[in-house]
Amino acid sequence: MDMEEIKQTFFVECEEQLAELESGLLEMEAGEADSETVNAVFRAVHSIKGGAGAFQLEQLVSFAHVFETLLDLIRGDELEASADVVRVLLRAADVLSDLVNAARDGTEADESVWQPMKAELDQFINSNGDTSPSGAESAEDEVPVQDGPDEFGFEPIPISLDMFETEDDEAAGEYTVRFRPTRELFQSASEPLFILRELSGMGMATIECDTSNVPTLDAFDPTASYLGWTITIRGVENKDSLHEPFDFVEDQCELEITAIASGEATGALEEVSEDDLSPPVLEEIVTSPAEIEVEVAADAEMADEPKVQAQVSDAPAKVAEPSKQSANAAPATIRVDLERVDRLINLVGELVVNQAMLSQRVVEAGLTETSSVMMGLDELEQLTREIQDSVMAIRAQPVKTLLQRMSRVVREAADATGKIVRLRTEGESTEIDKTVIERLADPLTHMIRNAVDHGLEMPEKRSKAEKSEEGTIELSAAHRSGRVVIEIKDDGAGINRDKVRSIAVEKGLIGADAQLSDNEIDNLIFLPGFSTATEVSNLSGRGVGMDVVKRSIQALGGRISISSRPGHGSTFTMSLPLTLAVLDGMVVTVGGQTLVVPLTAIVETLKPKNSDVHNMGCDAAVVAVRDSFVPLIEVSEKLAFGEERTNPSDGVIILVETDEGKQNALLVDSIQDQRQVVIKSLEVSYGHIPGVAAATILGDGRVALILDVGELVQHVPGSSLNSDQPMMLEAS
């Protein structure tokens, strides 16, 4: 373990703290926070500051310090967390996050952002300093000298008499230290021995103990303090350093440090010499300042302090209090290297393949279904599935942080476009594979920005349409039939179908006279090349079209679609696999090869008749499916598997649907089986193959390619984009 590793740990913890911070501030914004929430928010910033200090991240420390100070006022009930204040805090949290990232990456944070933010926070702090908390008496009110919480105008410094010493005395470096502990010193578990040890290490010291106050046993109280010391020390350069050993106990003893040559002890303790040392008098003199100090300090406590958050009883593990618990009370967790988890997942994948192979071989060996070996294998398969599910669950994480990140995106987007937006999230605890979460961040961000930028109207327009000025975006995540469904719903103006249609025509994406259903028009936005310069605003940037988003989602094995109601808003729906590692697929034969078609893309399978197939010119064919014609794609030809062409009536048609609802018919030789396969990526070792998503190892040990249906149906060689559109011809 070295400082670099610890620094890594610190930045990981910063992420956690920032998440806590955001989460707590959002609760405060929604008015759902209690004192525990506020405390947690304070602690998050305090923690970041503390660690940052240890690594000398100056900018981060100075910003965090101001932020923390403001939060301290709030948790001490000295400043109200009004809506305005919370908004400022949220912005400050964003800035803090940026500063943390800059510190971690070793880059410079944008001063033009964080300096003004810091100044803004300062302003809140200073303007608050003028107003005392109502009702609670603060220390400043009691003591005449009031400069702020730290100043009593009184310091419990030992009454030292150095002010009367001449310069010569100090230069000599010889001092007398008189030290007599009070019982409080022992109560605090301090030990004079160690103090004397430290002191004697600072020069040439002679120590004398005054035992004259020690009573006989019958009058002896073990908790009292009867001893005093006189230390003569030579060779001390800096007189102030002599106070250091007494740093912890200055208010718990009588301490007098004088330079030897002067010999004159003037000042408050003048009349006190060693012989006259009478404890009662001394204690009076010395304890009275301590008393005042205690009194004042006690009053300073009248502001709310964080209460003990758990009762210590016979069962210390029990945490019993009504207020909200932070996530730290959650079930026990351990940290594991992601690499180890990945290895485990890989191994389990191999286990699944192996088990499938074993089953296959047993079947080939001709054992009957009911034999004990087969039954054993069934159990093995069950077990393997369970292990696989459990292992997949390890990498699964709640989407909470992802959803929370979006609230910042909404804030910034709203600021940039001048719209008033509120983000509501649902399903924070929904769990998704960690890698999927990471790859969702960008697409989600784009969609949210789009929703704010294009979906929601300006406040004035909204109120004219009798909507609230504040637009709402609902972001939800849920498990549905073995997949994760994420929805982004806005209550904006919905898709402007006329505009979309005309843009599509303009860009040559559809024919001018193409007849499309409303839903088909909506889904045009996913086409490559749809977004244009006219779409560029402050925030959407260039070329980040919905087609990029769609491809990202598809790359995750997911689907995306949109539905819209003019005047009421739009809803994007994404469905994603629970994990990237396995896939349910249909195993088919194509041109003598075995391929896997992802089940999620399959609508149905058909056995076509030659009469259903119609040729549409060079290499384009359609097949009649009920009332419509669907483009027919001969997979073996598409993938250039060889000369043999499949006769439609000899083969099977698999009707697939891409995410926009576009249907295509894939012609394959035959269907073998339907099963779950472990996905093995080819990209790392080989590269990307158009039409192929990945590969897998089947039960018989053969490698099978997994089709990328979306790519397959797009990649029509030699034809223009137009022919990719469903040609909804009426069957004559």
Next chain:
Amino acid sequence: MTESTMAAEVIKLPEVLDLNALEALHTELLSKRGVHLELDASAVSGLGAQGLQLLLSASETWRLDQKSFTVSGAGDEFVSAVSMMGVDADVLCLDGEEHE
């Protein structure tokens, strides 16, 4: 004159002379007043100011009672603590030296 012919009673001091131990020791010492006493310090790992003042009190009390009081088996840490705290070893009769 001390009755040096009487055998001393021995109290074995515990390893740690924290406040809890000292309170117990104080009580025990009170119960042993009037006999020659030897404190066996061989197990003691360290001595602090509170321990020292108790020993000093005991030593003085025994002197006034005219009974012998010694501390035996004091280890290095014990001895150097006494010295660091500015007390003479013979005040406590370390190394079993009797005093008059």
Next chain:
Amino acid sequence: MSKTILTVDDSRAMRDMLKMALSDAGYDVVQAEDGVHGLEVLEGEAPDVIITDINMPRMDGFGFMEAVREDQRLRSVPILVLTTEFSPEKKQRARDAGATGWIVKPFDSEKLITAIRRVAA
């Protein structure tokens, strides 16, 4: 026999830093993540020194120290508090809760060890 120090801090980075500095100085280190955890650890054995943070979830440093001092067994164990700033009120508050001394963050190894040697062997 080397001395044992119990460190109580909810930040793993801080715990790691303390452990590194203290181990280098020859101390055995036992760790806890917050006040509640610290009390659990203390049921097992009494360390020679306790170092605790103040701001922690579940049970903060003040609560922890008060609970420690209530345990007769632990009344003489020196406790040092870790803190980023120490005003006179904070000092008094810590003192009232039972603290022996304090270490101001950011700390360096030297300051840390000096503070420990000021209260323990």
